[in-house]
Amino acid sequence: MPSLKDLKNRIGSVKNTRKITKAMQMVAAAKLRRAQDAAEAARPYADRMAAVMAGLTANAADQAGAPRLLAGTGDDRRHLLVVMTAERGLAGGFNSSIVKLARQHAERLRGEGKEVAILTVGKKGREQLKREYGNLFVHHVDLSEVKRIGYENARQITDELLSRFDGGDFDVATIFYNRFESVISQVPTAKRVIPAEAPAEAPAANSLYDYEPGEEALLAELLPRSVATQIFAALLENAASEQGARMSAMDNATRNAGDMIDRLTTEYNRTRQAAITKELIEIISGAEAL
């Protein structure tokens, strides 16, 4: 049975913890807002880019001599997994869910006898994958100094990817990130960026466009940008998801702390009453014995 003093200390410490988780929750809520606004603001560009690309790729995909970024290297033996996680933890299952999906992917590919290499973005994913796949790491992008995700960050990652692709390091690149659905739901997602995924259905209207310069030159110019745009969108989704996940994790933690405080307070009061009763019994039995 813990003493009254022990209980009091514990209640105090849990109360402090609750203060911290509450503060973290509020900070995450504010950051989530900003992240969502950023994702919203980036949508028009991504949508237009996707629409134009859909029209272009539908025409060009079957032609001989299509750019390698679209048609692929003609092989799918070597895979590069780009695992995008957060720089910080305490965000519930945010980081582990991405890592889990990437791990499943890696295992499946290795089971099929393919070569797998891993490029990590964000510290947390790197830490979790290090033990198992440390020897497969080819590069790491550190975003810990980045306060606000900008297009510049996406471009750096893309440049890295493209120079490796040009150098013949891999055939297929897949990005892993959390798609933001709502504050309580983030969906770990795998998306192939190289070679570009062909659109499900080609919009017929796009064939009416004149292309200047020619279709092929335009495609060569736009494909790298399209990759950068997809990576940028993934980074933004990830940033919003991270804050959403942290917010709900901290909300849970705050509620748990509240429950624990209630329980400990009840126990504290019981112990206090028991002590008083015990003292009374001692006094009364002492008086009767006289």
Next chain:
Amino acid sequence: MADTMQFDLVSPERSLASVPVREVRLPGTDGDLSAMPGHAATIVTLRPGMVILVGADGSQSEFAVTGGFAEINADSVSLLAERGHPREEVTQDVFNDMMRDAHREHRNAQERRDHAGEEFVTAAVKMLGDMQAIGTHIGLDPNQSTVPD
């Protein structure tokens, strides 16, 4: 036919402008072109340069863009640029920054000359020249920016 068309200038991070215009003059890669309402549907890549908008009342405004592409329809023009600034906002600092990016790209092109081919380097040199022309047009000094190492 309507005498204005919708013009949108969007960067990857946000939308920069969305206004009705009577005419848009674009710096296309293969040469400048004007888009007016009723233009044939065209997708055109841009070189670094000035985009000139002519409003419904004939007023002109200018944007500096560092390349990208434009989607032209009969009733709208959407310009997707990685960087775009209204002319008034292009200070020497902003311009230095743009020049620095251009220099960096130029150097990358030279390093990859063997792999990517001579055309790639030529394109980068052209881009650098276009970028300098923007500065001259606005009245800024293209030689102030430091070449990154």
